[in-house]
Amino acid sequence: MTMAQREITSECLLCKDNGELNPDAVGWSRRPFHVCNLHKHFPRKKKWNYWCVTGDRFLLSATIAHLDYLSLGAIYFLEYDTGRFAEQAAVKFFPRLPRMAETVDGTEHFSSRAANLVFECIESGVAMSLAFKRFDGKPFEASIEIKRPPGTENLNVVVPWNKRLFQFTSKHQCLPATGTLVWGNEKLVFAPGASFACLDFGRGVWPYNTAWNWAAFSGYSGADVIGINMGAKWTDGAGANENGILLNGRLHKIHEDIVFEYDGNDFMRPWRMRTQSSQTVRLEFAPFYEKAGALNLLVISAKTHQMFGRFSGILRVDGKPIAVDNVLGWAEEHQARW
Structure with a gap:
């Protein structure tokens, strides 16, 4: 959307x-x-x-x-x-x-x-x-x-x-x-x-009950400095999202949702992130480390899978393709009662 x-x-x-x-x-x-x-x-x-x-x-x-x-x-x-x-x-x-x-x-x-x-x-x-x-x-x-x-x-x-x-x-x-x-x-x-x-x-x-996906990276594409922030789940139905590309210090807001595709039974398998209705974001994320955490204090609980790895793919800014090649970043799934 x-x-x-x-x-x-x-x-x-x-x-x-x-x-x-x-x-x-x-x-x-x-x-x-x-x-x-x-x-x-x-x-x-x-x-x-x-x-x-x-x-x-x-x-x-x-x-x-x-x-x-x-x-x-x-x-x-x-x-x-x-x-x-x-x-x-x-x-x-x-x-x-x-x-x-x-x-x-x-x-x-x-x-x-x-x-x-x-x-x-x-x-x-x-x-x-x-x-x-x-x-x-x-x-x-x-x-x-x-x-x-x-x-x-x-x-x-x-x-x-x-x-x-x-x-x-x-x-x-x-x-x-x-x-x-x-x-x-x-x-x-x-x-x-x-x-x-x-x-x-x-x-x-x-x-009280919360779930989210979050992914981000900062790095280089040739001589360009490129970063991205992507989120999902927690913003569903709110009429807002936290998606945007930063290119050489300039923010390019992404107004459409980003789809996170991953295996919830094996978070170490590759993830994919894509914009729903355009070619603005087409990324694959290859994790190399899983930071998993769980907390259960009866009325307070949390379960997190924060993955660190490398992003590759294509971002499009004002129609121009920007290559993303093996850039370090993270992606996560978080569920909480807090």
């Missing part, structure tokens, strides 16, 4: 005074104009900043989140060739802090006895500092600088399930990154020119 939401071009509040969705906030934009003034709706409010930095040999993800009844600071690491993987999270129940920012350009901070995560907004972008007392049995620290090149656009969408349930999502691809990880006695470096950061910024009021 094709859905052409209106483009928002100036600052707006996400919520009305009573906590319901502001109708004037519904739409998409090339800049994060929304002020996410979430209030009321306990315990349905969800706020998160998810970063994933991909290098030529490994990736590192860091998340700060607040779900009303808990907050967390989490990281995970994956080395592509060896499959070395580690994950760690610190959780606080019914926390007062962190009070997460209402806008994308706010600084985020999570601190506990075991971990300290800071996403500091600076003039050039974001300075990320991470410290865990124990990460796979060893102390871990990371210092990463993420650039926001002047004029670079991003994908911002309000998904309106109804006036009481809604989500603002801001997806940022192709952000140049550099930095160093110190893990025990080991030092790992995100090399300049070969590393990109992706941000998933989310603020909203969610239904």
